Amino acid sequence: MPLALALLCGVFGAVGVLAAKPLNEASISELEERRDSIRAELEQLAVLTLRTGAMGTSGYRSFPQEKPEIEGEWLRVDFDEEAIDEVVLVPTLWRYDDEVGYLSDGFPEAFRVVAGLPGEDEGTVVAVYDSSNNLLPRVAPVVVPLGGMVASWIRIEPTLLTRRRRDLRYIFQLSEILVFSGEKNIALHQKVTCASDVPLSDGIWKPDRVTDGGMPYLMDSSRGSERSAHFQESSEDPSLTLDLEEEYLISTIHLHGAYQSKSAPPEFNVNRGIPSLLIVEGANQADFSDSTLLLKHQFRSIGEFAPILMWNIPPTECRYVRISSGSFDEKMANTSSYQGSEQIGFAEVEFFSGGTNIAFEKGPPEGSGITGESRKSLAKLTDGHNIYGFILPIRSWMNQLARRHDLEVELALVNPRLDELYGRQKASLLLLKRLTIALVCLVAATILIGRHLRLRQAARIKERFTADLHDHVGASLHAIGILSSHTKDIVDSPDKLAMALGEIEAMTHRASEATRYLCSQHMAKEAHENLLADLRRTAGRMIANLSYTFTVEGESYLQQLSPRVRSDFFLFFKECLINVNRHADATEVTILIEADSREVHLSICDNGCGIEERAEGTVPPSLARRARYLRSTVKIETPPDGGSCISLVLRNRRRWFPKLL
Template sequence: MLPAHAEQQELSLDALEQRLAVIDEALAQLAPINLRGGAGSIGYRSDPREISEHTEWVQVDLGGEFPIDEIVLVPCLWRSTESGIQADGFPLSFQIIAGNGNEDEGQVIASYTEVDGLLPRIAPVVIPCSNTTASWIRVNADRLSPRGYDGQYILQLTELFVFSGSENVALKRPVTASTQGPVLAIPWGARYLTDGFVPYLMDESHGWKSNAWMSSVISTDTPAITIDLKAPQTISRIHLHAIELSDTIPQGNINDPGTPKHLKIEASNDADFSDAVTLVDHQASSIFEMGPILMWNLPETRCRFVRLTGLPTDDHDDRGTTKSFIGFAEIEIFSEGQNVAYGIQASVNFDAPKVDRDISTLTDGHNFYGKILPIRQWIQELAQRHELEKERPIVMAELSQRYASQKTHFKRLIWLAALLIVSIGAIILIDRIIRLRQIALIKERLAADLHDELGANIHSIRMLSDLAQDTESPDEWKSTHQRILMLANRTTTAIRYCTNILEAKGLFIGLVSDMQRTAKRIGGNFDHSFSVEGEEWIEQLKPRTSIDLFLFYKEALINICRHSGATQVYTQLTANYKEIILIISDNGKGLSGQTPSSLKRRARLIGAQVDTVNPSTGGTQITLRLNYDKFKFLNPFRWRKIK
């Protein structure tokens, strides 16, 4: 079995909230623990001990074998300045033993230790039993707790109930104990363990409030209350609920003003009680013989009439007179577990009582606090209330922790949401910047493409025009004119596709072929040689990469034609799975200054590096190097060849 707090931790938040609602609803229905005041019997107390590990026991003789359903231990209560009212001297470790006849050992039917968490408490402890038949019940304590006022270890109990069905078969039965307690401590005798008096008032908090019936001062020495059950009944138990002393603090009376100190209860089948049988002859020799509920188990007696008579005593009341009062909050007469006196009008042998105290309240089923419950149900509700009131703060603490955790998670969620919003804003801003940069790159590429393509074609047209002017042959002039027309058409097509250069791949037959053809067209006045290595890799280049290489090469040739004065040009194109290298050399006058900006721009668009040097043999060497092995995602090929 899991500890209470562990059980709560296993529940979901919804289950905890539902459990709290169930607890609150149950607490609203259960009888509250209302402690009695005044003076009276307390219960049993053993001799004090110096150590906790000491065995003390009490045993009640039931007077016969009974099937046992439930055993109830009612603790003695002590008002502590630190923790308020709590159980005092309740055992820390004990066993409930049931036996039959003269057997000494009996059978352990229940066992409790500190781990079971019975303390602290003020409520009774209800111990369910099943399949148990016994003629005696023993409470055997092997670890004692300290009493409040001096810290010595004792066994102390207010009441021991043993229920067989609805009957408390331990009521007023003889009790033996390992020690009898202090001789002068009258309220602590073993016989008070089964007198039926508990430190609680019957407070059910449901049903209407019914003031007790009480007579005025009466002149007769033998006031009697008679109840006609209307038909013979087999009665076995009687409960008399005392008049409430008052709810003032302190109480105005130390004794019950209505219960006769000498009370005789008789049963009869004749209205004149000519065949009367005495059921109870109760003489209260001290205040310890009185309590909120007087209870007697009776030999089963068949009768129609029950009479309660107050007999004279030599005691004086609080007013110094022997004149008697009589009254009760309720009279219950039980037959087969049912109150057969309920709702029956009682009669008296003296003058009518006070007007505001109607005699019908004697049998209306209610007291000053509400509906009167069966004793067993009442005790069970007090015990159940204790368990729920102990569980409730645990559930509340767990709920508070869950709510705090939820609040923390909610704050984190808010921060995450804020961060997400900021991130989204940043992403949108970055995306906008990237788009603007892409637009700028597109503009730059468009300008470069227009510059390179148009510049090369216009340069070619100018050279062809010069040729046309110098030629005298009509056939050569016509051929030159057709070439000029072809370049003009090509320029128109290039302008149409330059905004989406990838669509312009139809202009190119192949990178190597286009490079060779362009070299002949642009460099018509110088000798040109072209070499290629790794053509199988070149054929796999993406169209965009091929176009960029081609435009770089064209720009380089135009710069050579315009500025170098070269007569020879050598081109070497090398490709493998790591890089592409394009080398263009000439025998011109050499490059003065840095690499031309048009070549740098074109190399940057490709993502390559460009270098220009003037070899010792003369001329200029332009080297373009595109290394893509470091960045696999920049792979310019349609696919990678598996090595």
């Protein structure tokens, strides 16, 4: 029901007990702290237990209206002039549906509270409530603090009515009005007047019903142990007598009904233990020889009974009190058609002096003859407990019910906000979890890819180093090997042997220079800082015995190549000349280099017999390998007039980012 109340009140309702910080600005920790504090306080407050399953008076009901706005409707309670601390308005309740349950019915959405002194008709407006106070919907009473102002009457003036659930017509209804001066309800059984007389036949809706003490609640303080036992005496003249142990000035009597039960339906009638004629006497002598009548009340119908029967009486000093059903003659004089219980029994009896229950833990007089189990049972009449637990002062009870309403409404707003924030937090944690998993996977993938790249790079370095050794030193070592084998055949010819050894020495010197050159190129910050000069120098050394032409167009673009590309281009160029010099048997060589911002074209043509006897277009493996390093296209063709022509197309790729591989 609290959640339904919150939904009806609206998420942005101005609840009086809400923390100063708006809910939509509070953090999770602040909301959790507020929720826990509300729950802790709720555990200490009286519970809203409704009085169902028993007949009783309902209160006051006005004439139905067709529109909510109303003027001239009022309900007034007159009493002795007192300092008023607060006024409590108890709503009439109606069962709406299974989800919402009981809610106030006909309680005004806007109203004024007016108070005045004798002779004042207008009075003073002491409290104004409207829709901004968000009093509705509710089940609990509304507490109107007045701060001790002196008055002899109060008037409730509705200005905006609500619909009655039964027929959806606008109406003004109240179950009870309580006016507290200290702990005393000074409006109890006082005169009530209204703006218009509403004739009703059933008697449960009358103006004076709002001060009879009957309310739609059962006192359930949520504290103390349950005590369902009560005292009953069955005889011709049943009575209950208590010794207050000293004289007190008694001004208020509360009798808690013995019919209350936790079974459904209730085990007992609402009038259980209450005679139709109730008499309460006080005395200072144990034999009641000086008895004074404190209360004499004739019940006219079963509808007059309530869970707590309350009366204010003229202050009377006495030590002994006796509750009885009257003498035989008094019973015979009863003209009421209602016949009460033949027994007397209550869950608790309270006699108040100055706001204090002086009957608490008091028992029967000495010499009454009540002993043993009967005395123990009688003691439960004054143990301060009812069937639900500890009995509260009426004012405290009303205040706790009102406070519970405010806290439950606030809690019903805090919990959805917390659920919303928990949902966001859960989504954030889920996202963080997914990002963490993705990050772990990314790190693992990075490690694996990095390892793979390092292995691949190592393999490429190994392959490139092998190729560089082959291109720089391989030919010289191959020639040294051939010459070394040849010396075995000319060992008997000193001249030829000396010539062969000289060539071996020259080849060894050349291989040594090639090795130093290779090392210097790998150690240098910039390989082939002047590529064209290196190309010309290599051509002049390797094909010096041939007739050749060396043509270059776009020389400036050559040096824009990256160091690695320059090195690979140089080795490709050198390998081409080695193949021409070694295998082509050519006499003329034409070298053409054309470079621009996008491509570099290399063409080396000779007039020899071609490169070995292989299928046309087949590129030697050493050239194909270098072309692959350059990511270039290489082809070999045989011109119509013979010889061979090697062509390389190298794209000049601009490097915006460092190369990873």
